[in-house]
Amino acid sequence: MVLLEIAAQGVPGFAPAGGRLALRPGYNVVAADGPALRRLLEALWYPESAVAGAPRPAPGPGAPIARAGLTLVGDDGVTWRVVRDLAGGAQLQRFDPERRAFQGASPDPARIAVTLRQAGVPTPGRLASLLSLSASDLPSRRSPGGLPGGLPPQRRALPPEEARQRLAGLASELEQARATERLQDRLDGLQSRLFKLEELLRDGEQIRERLRAAEQAAAPPPGEEAVAALSDPGARIVAFGRSVARRDEALQKIAAELETLGAAEERGRPAPPWREREFLLGLAVAAAAVAVALLTGLRPVALLAIPASGLSAFLAMRWVGQDEEAARGERRRRVLQERERKARETCEREVADVRAAMKAMDVGSATELGEALGRRVQARIAAAEARERLAEWEASPETRQAAAEKARLEEEIGGVDGQLSAESGGYVRDPRSIEAEMARIEADLRSPEAPAVPAVPAPPAGDPLKALVERGAAEMSGTPGEALRAAQPRVGQLLPAISAQRFSGLLVDERGNLLVQGGGRTVPAATLTPADRDLCYVALKVGFLEQALAAAKAVAVLDDAFGGLAEPARRALARLLKQLGRAGQIVHATTDPVFREAADHAA
Numbered sequence: 001m002v003l004l005e006i007a008a009q010g011v012p013g014f015a016p017a018g019g020r021l022a023l024r025p026g027y028n029v030v031a032a033d034g035p036a037l038r039r040l041l042e043a044l045w046y047p048e049s050a051v052a053g054a055p056r057p058a059p060g061p062g063a064p065i066a067r068a069g070l071t072l073v074g075d076d077g078v079t080w081r082v083v084r085d086l087a088g089g090a091q092l093q094r095f096d097p098e099r100r101a102f103q104g105a106s107p108d109p110a111r112i113a114v115t116l117r118q119a120g121v122p123t124p125g126r127l128a129s130l131l132s133l134s135a136s137d138l139p140s141r142r143s144p145g146g147l148p149g150g151l152p153p154q155r156r157a158l159p160p161e162e163a164r165q166r167l168a169g170l171a172s173e174l175e176q177a178r179a180t181e182r183l184q185d186r187l188d189g190l191q192s193r194l195f196k197l198e199e200l201l202r203d204g205e206q207i208r209e210r211l212r213a214a215e216q217a218a219a220p221p222p223g224e225e226a227v228a229a230l231s232d233p234g235a236r237i238v239a240f241g242r243s244v245a246r247r248d249e250a251l252q253k254i255a256a257e258l259e260t261l262g263a264a265e266e267r268g269r270p271a272p273p274w275r276e277r278e279f280l281l282g283l284a285v286a287a288a289a290v291a292v293a294l295l296t297g298l299r300p301v302a303l304l305a306i307p308a309s310g311l312s313a314f315l316a317m318r319w320v321g322q323d324e325e326a327a328r329g330e331r332r333r334r335v336l337q338e339r340e341r342k343a344r345e346t347c348e349r350e351v352a353d354v355r356a357a358m359k360a361m362d363v364g365s366a367t368e369l370g371e372a373l374g375r376r377v378q379a380r381i382a383a384a385e386a387r388e389r390l391a392e393w394e395a396s397p398e399t400r401q402a403a404a405e406k407a408r409l410e411e412e413i414g415g416v417d418g419q420l421s422a423e424s425g426g427y428v429r430d431p432r433s434i435e436a437e438m439a440r441i442e443a444d445l446r447s448p449e450a451p452a453v454p455a456v457p458a459p460p461a462g463d464p465l466k467a468l469v470e471r472g473a474a475e476m477s478g479t480p481g482e483a484l485r486a487a488q489p490r491v492g493q494l495l496p497a498i499s500a501q502r503f504s505g506l507l508v509d510e511r512g513n514l515l516v517q518g519g520g521r522t523v524p525a526a527t528l529t530p531a532d533r534d535l536c537y538v539a540l541k542v543g544f545l546e547q548a549l550a551a552a553k554a555v556a557v558l559d560d561a562f563g564g565l566a567e568p569a570r571r572a573l574a575r576l577l578k579q580l581g582r583a584g585q586i587v588h589a590t591t592d593p594v595f596r597e598a599a600d601h602a603a
Contacts, residue, residue, distance in 0.1 A: 001120030002585050003555055004079070005071040006040065011086065014040055014068075026600035027581030027588070034134060034559020034589035041557060044070040044082045045121045047090035048109040074119025075553065080105075082112065092116075122554060129471035130548035133541045135561040139464040140530035163441050170441070174434045187416045191567060191593060194409045200402050204393050211386035217379035230357055233373050240354040240366045247347035254340045261329050261336075270322040273315045282312035417567055465514045465525050465537055472544045481508045487543030494576060495539040498569040499532070506540060531564065538562065542576065549584040556580075560590040567594065574598035 007020040014036045021030050030037070066086040073079050079095035081102050092112040093102040106112055117123070122131050135141055230236050273279040285308035293302035348355070354366060361372045393399055473483035484491075484506060492505045503518035506525070514525040516536060525536055538561065545556050558577075562570055574595045577586055581600060588595055596602045 001075055001553060001555055002073045003070070003587065004073060005069070006037075006044075007070075008040060008066075008068040010066040011040060011068055012036065012066075021603050023585070023587060023603065024601040025581075025585050027578045027586045027598070028601045028603065029588045029590060029596045029599035030603045031591055032589045034561075035136070037587070037589045038132065038134060038557055038559065040068055041070070042124070042127075043086060044068055044084055044090075045116060045127075046113065046124060047082070047084055048113040072119065072121075074116075076119055078119065080115070080119055082116070120552065120554065122548075125471070126475050126548070127557070129468070129475045130544045131554055131556045133538070133545070133556075133558045133561050135559060135563075137464070137537070137541075138561060139533040139537055160445060163445050167438060167441055170434055170438045174438065177434055183416055183419055187413065187567065190409055190413045190416060194406065194413065197402050197406045197409065201399070201406065204390070204399065207386055207390045207393055211383060211390055214379050214383035214386055217375065217382075230353060233357075233370070236354055237366045237370050240351045243347050243350040247343050250343040251340060254336050254343070258333065258336055261333050269326045270319050273312070273319045276315060279312045279315040282308045282310075282315070284308075286312070413567065463514070463526050465533060465540065468537065468540060468544075469508060469514060472540075476544075476547065483544070484508050484540075486547055487540065490543040490546050490576075491539045494542055494573070495535065497572040498538065498565055499535050500566070500569075503532070503535070506536060534564070538565075538573075542573075542580075546580050546583075549580055549586075553584045555584060556586045558586065558588040558590075560592065562590075562595075563592070570594045571598070 002025050003023045005020060005022055008014045009019055014032060021032065023030075067084065068086060069081060069083045071079065071081045081093040081095070082090060083093065084090040089107060090109055090112055091107050092105040092115060094105040095101075096103050106115065286305035289301050289304035289308065293299050354369070358364070358366065358369050361369055363369050363372055469480045469484060472487075473480045476483050476486070478486075488505065495503045495505060499518075503516050505517045507515040507517065507522065509515055514536070515522050516525050516528060516532075525533060528536070548554055549556060562573060565573065570592065571594055575598055577588065577595070578598045578600065580586065588599070590596075
């Protein structure tokens, strides 16, 4: 679900410019009263129930009509609009893409509620436990009865003496609150000026970044000597290609001739003639003919020895020729192998310097080597240009003046931040709320005869941190330990940042009580000061908020609950909220410039 627009007319406390807020996905910071925005959203999201503290129109004749509207894109891909008369009913409208207009869908509050749930509107319990954070939720803002500051039990008129003591305490608190507000205003102005100077000096950081990138690209490799040995890299790379081509051509011819020799060698050496039957038969016939001629006196028979011995001689001469041919083939193979070796060695000698440069530059071919050397040349040129540009920028009077003023502002901000921490020591109430309480007590003193309003019994006191873990675990369908372990990575990152490294993490014991780690020891969270418990509450609530946004594309609602944090802590929290907003949508009602600067969209 993504909220697109919130509009209101005649709603107390909700007064943005034009009576409407345009929202976008991501981290939205809006200039609206946080509690009023929360009550308005609850009145529009849950029209089927009477929300406690929901905005009401002013009574009496002539009072303005209080109306409100909300436009959202649901998880179902449909654009819905809820329009509500806060003194009466509600109307759900659906956007028709063909007509490009909203059409009435239902006036039934129960049906509207079901449709909005299907569109992604969280349940009231999930909103309160995981997807919202208000200043009134903080432990230091809760009353002894355990109720949030925004929902106190009905009060009774104080006795005169107690009322005067209370007024004296409030006067002291008002003076401190005004001093803190003056310091905060001064700090906000200094931070705003520092932000503008950082924007002005950002050009120099961009030039330095380009210079670092160019110097890194132009940095010599580990084997720079091998690259430097190439006196003329272009000519050597061309010669490398020619040498490799000559070697490949020679090896190809040698391989073809060796293949021919291999076919002859497959037949092997010829067998000796005395192992052939024809050779032996010819010799036997010749010997027999001579023997018969000598023994019988038949001399013509001896003539048969001539062709018989001639056949044997022919076979012997053929064997001699074949044997000599085989010997020549073996000698030719040795010659070709030697030629192949010499071709390889000659090529390697000719290209040794290029090979060394390729190894130094960690490339696989001469073409890649040429490209890498070309990139180095370009990087050196870019580095020289960036170095010259940086020198010009640093030498300009505007840059020097901005750098000097930035250093002065940072020192002054550190001093004001220290004064603010020493003055407040934690969360400080708004002076206007203190003045309103003083006016109420003074009115009680002027009208002592007014009957006291009976107090409503407060519910049993409880630990807000423990209750937060239990509610979060219930919404995430797990145990308190499982819920805390899921949020622990973010808590472990945020809690040290907002506590000046005093606390490092949170744990849950076997009874469900929350423990705080810090300073090499673990202490119960219930024993911390109210300001420190507020820090733990903020870190834990942001951790649960991240889990809820990651589980579904939801909407989180925050108000100005971080005013008591130091400026570095608020900046760290603003960056974190911007990061968390990528998973869904965060609507943060605050006028703090730190959060407005970090927002994806400010309204």
